[in-house]
Amino acid sequence: MRAQFVLSEIGVGLRRNVTMTLAVIVSVALSLSLLGGSLLAREQVSSMKDFWYDRVQVSIFLCNSNDAESDPACAKGAVTDEQREEIEAELNEYAIVDKVWHESAEEAYEHYQAQQSDSPIAAVVTPDQMQESFRVKLTEPEKYEVVSGAFAGRDGVQSVQDQRALLENLFQLLNGVNIAALGLMALMLVVALLLIVNTVRVSAFSRRRETGIMRLVGASSFYIQMPFILEAAIAGLIGGLLACLLLISGKYFLVDGFLDERILVIDFVGWDAVVSVLPFILAVGALMPSVAALFALRKYLKV
Numbered sequence: 494m495r496a497q498f499v500l501s502e503i504g505v506g507l508r509r510n511v512t513m514t515l516a517v518i519v520s521v522a523l524s525l526s527l528l529g530g531s532l533l534a535r536e537q538v539s540s541m542k543d544f545w546y547d548r549v550q551v552s553i554f555l556c557n558s559n560d561a562e563s564d565p566a567c568a569k570g571a572v573t574d575e576q577r578e579e580i581e582a583e584l585n586e587y588a589i590v591d592k593v594w595h596e597s598a599e600e601a602y603e604h605y606q607a608q609q610s611d612s613p614i615a616a617v618v619t620p621d622q623m624q625e626s627f628r629v630k631l632t633e634p635e636k637y638e639v640v641s642g643a644f645a646g647r648d649g650v651q652s653v654q655d656q657r658a659l660l661e662n663l664f665q666l667l668n669g670v671n672i673a674a675l676g677l678m679a680l681m682l683v684v685a686l687l688l689i690v691n692t693v694r695v696s697a698f699s700r701r702r703e704t705g706i707m708r709l710v711g712a713s714s715f716y717i718q719m720p721f722i723l724e725a726a727i728a729g730l731i732g733g734l735l736a737c738l739l740l741i742s743g744k745y746f747l748v749d750g751f752l753d754e755r756i757l758v759i760d761f762v763g764w765d766a767v768v769s770v771l772p773f774i775l776a777v778g779a780l781m782p783s784v785a786a787l788f789a790l791r792k793y794l795k796v
Contacts, residue, residue, distance in 0.1 A: 555651060557598065593628070597625050741767065
């Protein structure tokens with residue numbers, strides 16, 4: 494009998510405040526969608542870092558005759574055979590060096606022509622303008638400074654470049670977007686909480702006669718507050734379900750149906766990552782409005 498009464502009170506409350514309840518549902522759904530998207534984006538960036546950092550190389554570019562005339566770093570002339578052999582031998586002695594490849598100027602020219610075949614500049618570039626280099630794969634890419642410090646500024650070396658530094662800019666941009674999404678999520682969450690508090694206040698005011706009667710017949714505070722808390726929990730849970738639906742739709746249509754077919758160099762997060770986020774979204778969707786309603790009732794429903 495008590496359960497039936499609580500359920501009937503929940504139905505009455507939801508019908509009386511249907512507009513505000515819908516606003517709560519939409520706000521919760523949007524904020525939790527942003528939360529889930531941010532969690533998946535963080536997982537994506539972490540996965541990309543593990544994938545690309547394992548494949549980045551350090552490039553040691555050697556001086557050629559053109560650099561000797563125009564680049565202060567090559568003021569002592571083009572790299573000699575002795576300098577080249579000394580650099581390669583020293584690279585192979587480092588414990589953090591996994592592999593070393595030598596790319597001649599002719600090979601660099603062929604690669605440039607293949608990659609820039611549509612560029613008008615490619616037609617005027619000659620092999621002697623290209624730099625030979627050593628491509629170094631490290632077992633620990635974060636220790637790039639060891640190689641850079643040992644070879645930068647050495648005779649015959651024009652520059653030392655780390656591909657990891659180029660990727661850092663991309664990952665910083667992705668992290669910035671993720672932080673912006675979290676900020677927007679926090680704003681939407683505040684809006685949802687304010688709507689929940691306002692909905693509870695209106696609901697408590699509209700049913701002040703019923704709660705007064707229940708208080709007179711000796712109903713406990715928890716029993717009086719339960720319908721209001723469950724109303725908020727149900728609205729939040731519906732919002733959580735909509736957020737889960739949005740995340741699943743985004744994965745299916747946007748990631749799998751569009752991005753995955755067009756951006757082949759990125760291994761996007763799989764369904765296992767999405768499924769692991771959904772229970773958390775549902776839990777937050779149900780608990781957050783319940784806690785907000787409980788605190789609101791202490792102020793607007795004196796029992």
